[in-house]
Amino acid sequence: MKEVIKMSFLEINNLKVHFPIRGGFFNTIKDYVYAVDGVTFSIEEGKTYGLIGESGSGKTTIGKAIVGLERPTGGEILYNGQQVHTKRLKKKMGYHKDVQMIFQDVLSSLDPKKRIRDIIAEPIRNHEKLTKEEELEKVLELLNIVGMPADALYRYPHEFSGGQRQRIGVARSVSLNPRLIVADEPVSALDLSVQAQVLNFLKEIQKKFNLSYLFISHDLGVVKHMCDYIYIMHRGRFVEAGTRDDIYNNPQHIYTKRLIAAIPEINAENREENYKNRINVENEYREKESLFYDEKGKVFDLVQISDTHYVAVKSKEDL
């Protein structure tokens, strides 16, 4: 029998991030926000993953925990099979170089007082020792890769359009040759035509660098053509996980069905059908809610229903 080679380089096991809610005279902990409450998944080389769910479902917190901007309350993050829980270890393993994050609001993540040359060169300066000439050569190469002209070097972020700024953000995040980019709503601030351009360009960059992406979005429509594998997030947990085909063509959890029904229909002649479908999904939600949430409204654990498809449901037989 052929040996199965495990390709995942990053494993997230039962990750939890709980934020304390404080109050009262002594500012004591009254309760917790269970922003991320036990999620498990892994990332393979060159693949694109979607983390989808409505606002507040915990997507950004997962992304931040992965890049080290948020401290997990529980669970583990394994990089190349080793736990990365201290700064020293992360440095030793080159984790900060290999795992980068880009944000929706790229303008606020690009220092407005710095020129593009310095913005792109900053991570290189922190991690590599290059001469001034070598550094300039590298920045020019990166600008070229993201399709920006060399005269961008000495301009400031506010002088560019949203799509161009997103490209500059990507140039900066690929400057250290990372393995994974966590992209938090990378196109939702852009208008539709520019969204498609940036998504296509991210795909090109992916091939060039054999990158993996973890795409965070509230919109299943946006990531449809990008993702190999999709995790649907709700109330800090996964409610469904599967390949693109599993999720779009065979959704099982009522929450996923509602997200799909909410994708705007561009084609005018399909709008009526789309509207009817939304009403059906809402009726199904009212009828079957108890199959998908326990009496406290908690999401069940995932149950495997095919080789690649998982659904959070009380019992597989209920589907």
Ligand SMILES: Nc1ncnc2c1ncn2[C@@H]1O[C@H](COP(=O)(O)OP(=O)(O)OP(=O)(O)O)[C@@H](O)[C@H]1O
């Ligand atoms: N630093 C924090 N302190 C307290 N609560 C927080 C903190 N960060 C996030 N939260 C809470 O955790 C929950 C999940 O937030 P998160 O930003 O991860 O959601 P999200 O799915 O990314 O939402 P959005 O799409 O709006 O960004 C929310 O209820 C949020 O208010």
